[in-house]
Amino acid sequence: xxxxxxxxxxxxxxxxxxxxxxxxxxxxxxxxxxxxxxxxxxxxxxxxxxxxxxxxxxxxxxxxxxxx
Numbered sequence: 001x002x003x004x005x006x007x008x009x010x011x012x013x014x015x016x017x018x019x020x021x022x023x024x025x026x027x028x029x030x031x032x033x034x035x036x037x038x039x040x041x042x043x044x045x046x047x048x049x050x051x052x053x054x055x056x057x058x059x060x061x062x063x064x065x066x067x068x
Contacts, residue, residue, distance in 0.1 A: 008046055015042040023063045032060055
């Protein structure tokens with residue numbers, strides 16, 4: 001793999017690590033999304049903002065489906 005691709009994948013991993021830690025701290029998806037907004041730059045070059053929001057929605061649903 002190229003160095004750029006590896007770098008982008010590392011940034012994506014960082015984003016998901018932050019999301020995993022943050023999702024449990026939030027009482028609503030809107031709060032979760034707002035806390036993650038400052039980290040959207042980690043996904044630049046990989047996904048559009050809509051795709052990032054969809055990823056966050058999936059993470060939210062996965063986390064809270066454990067309690068349903």
